[in-house]
Amino acid sequence: MSHSSSVVRSIGVDVGGTKVLGVALGPTGAIVDSFRLPTPQVSDTSLGRPVGSSVADTIAEVLATLATRGGLDLSTCALGLGVPGIVAFDGTLVFAPNLQGAIGANIGALVAERLGRSEIAVDNDANCAAVAEHHFGAARGVDHAILLTLGTGIGGAAIVNGVLLRGANGFAGEFGHLMIDRSGPECPCGSKGCFERFASGSGLGHLADVAMREGTVDMASAASPEALLTAAAQGNAGALAVVDEFCWWLAKGIANLTACFDPSLVVLGGGVIEGHHLIMEPTARHLATAIEGGAFRKPPKLVPTALGPEAGAVGAAILGERAQP
Amino acid sequence: MSHSSSVVRSIGVDVGGTKVLGVALGPTGAIVDSFRLPTPQVSDTSLGRPVGSSVADTIAEVLATLATRGGLDLSTCALGLGVPGIVAFDGTLVFAPNLQGAIGANIGALVAERLGRSEIAVDNDANCAAVAEHHFGAARGVDHAILLTLGTGIGGAAIVNGVLLRGANGFAGEFGHLMIDRSGPECPCGSKGCFERFASGSGLGHLADVAMREGTVDMASAASPEALLTAAAQGNAGALAVVDEFCWWLAKGIANLTACFDPSLVVLGGGVIEGHHLIMEPTARHLATAIEGGAFRKPPKLVPTALGPEAGAVGAAILGERAQP
Known part of the structure; x- marks a missing residue:
């Protein structure tokens, strides 16, 4: 275990219509690192790829960057995703006016596959933000x-x-x-x-x-x-x-x-x-x-x-922590 | 204990804008007796009485009729009230467009006083109906x-x-x-x-x-x-x-x-x-x-x-049962 792995306890990613924001939480829940990439605006179907592939690639890249910098193993660490729109319990993006290219994709499964793990906590982005505000923000x-x-x-x-x-x-x-x-x-x-x-x-x-x-x-x-x-x-x-x-x-x-x-x-x-x-x-x-x-x-x-624009990513990380075995 | 007291397990009253309906539940939760009176349409204030007194009198009369017929002791038996409008946890009718004469009254306390008991379960009438439908109706x-x-x-x-x-x-x-x-x-x-x-x-x-x-x-x-x-x-x-x-x-x-x-x-x-x-x-x-x-x-x-127009009164009785010590 590297030094930094003891500093990062979980990673959360907030997938928006324009950017994919990842944060790493330290021991107290404070953000100790963050990284963002633009949300891909391509049509997976016209590229001959499964719907949601490009978004999942970008999410995996954000996660990989933060995991490398924090010394975490993405196949086992606590991590979660917040996505815009209506998300089923199994991680499928059922409807998303602001992420239309990924409608119908099981984002959770697509990302889990890329990380070599069986599952990932996924919820709506505002739900994630509420979890964060309730956990240690304005609604505590x-x-x-x-x-x-x-x-x-x-x-x-x-x-x-x-x-x-x-x-x-x-x-x-x-x-x-x-x-x-x-x-x-x-x-x-x-x-x-x-x-x-x-x-x-x-x-x-x-x-x-x-x-x-x-x-x-x-x-x-x-x-x-x-x-x-x-x-x-x-x-x-x-x-x-x-x-x-x-x-x-x-x-x-x-x-x-x-x-x-x-x-x-x-x-x-x-x-x-x-x-x-x-x-x-x-x-x-x-x-x-x-x-x-x-x-x-x-x-x-x-x-x-209380947590501002990072609330969604922070809450996703908390959901990831709660889902750990 | 009279014979009939073993047949009636609880009493619920649904206070509407036009009628006060009471039901007595038998061992299985089925309605075994019912009694109704018109809702009084007088102004307690202009009669020099505390707000809600007339409605409380009518509720107490409905309860007394069912208790006598069922052999129940109103000072100790399971009983509840459903009232229209916004009801606080303490039994106060905070706002009620359809029972304006009782706005501000603590209906629960007024009725409890008349029955010689310390408290009565009170909730909104539709909340009571939902409890009944969830307990053994369409939403079970x-x-x-x-x-x-x-x-x-x-x-x-x-x-x-x-x-x-x-x-x-x-x-x-x-x-x-x-x-x-x-x-x-x-x-x-x-x-x-x-x-x-x-x-x-x-x-x-x-x-x-x-x-x-x-x-x-x-x-x-x-x-x-x-x-x-x-x-x-x-x-x-x-x-x-x-x-x-x-x-x-x-x-x-x-x-x-x-x-x-x-x-x-x-x-x-x-x-x-x-x-x-x-x-x-x-x-x-x-x-x-x-x-x-x-x-x-x-x-x-x-x-x-599933329970029709009696759902509110039935649910009030169930809330009364749940509130029993």
């Missing part, structure tokens, strides 16, 4: 919590009675695709007016576009979600109104989840939240009246993620 | 199930990992108040476009009204939800179209709950469902495409309630 010790990651879409997960909710098939926590407005914009999932059409990064872009067409916000401020948040932070009234509308939708979605789960805590993460204190306060204000019986009860507390 | 042995009772509104409950989900405060399962259409009709809860504005008995009435105004259904068929279902059963094309629209909304709401919980089973009960086979098949058909990734996975199975 909380029995009923919701996690929402506001990126291009919305990743979601629920902690229920102190454990991650997976459901009958592993598909629970797909909160981005709750229909919240039947007349809303079309969603890549095939439905209309999904929560993530309003309360994600792309949702913010949509709301900014509408405001620009209505003439309530200028073109420069509406150029991107980032531009809009910057303009709002500088006090631009039109941009602030769009942010307030965004927060209203976010609160309405959280109210729906409160009706379902009655959480005491909602952890918010993702690009729209990180570094943008503009979002939390108006969302909490709207939430207080958006929940059923708001005059008679307290809404769940809203807090930002 | 199912680890992940949803129950929806389609009456004036929608009662909801979730079985998660084999147990009833109560949440951080006891308020989980309020599915009727998920916002599903931001431009939908106003709801007595204070929000707009809630699931129960479309997929309950009153929702069916709303859809029939709209169709009548648009001239697609005749006035006689649109007179009431019952009239509409009868006309549809007789093949009236306009009425069938309204029923299909109703089923579409019901399926969309179930798709939202599937995104949250990933149940393998959804149990449907309530006046709109009972005896109306018109609803189940179209709802299942819409559900297959309404769920995210419908082309790649199976939707949850839809089944009618």
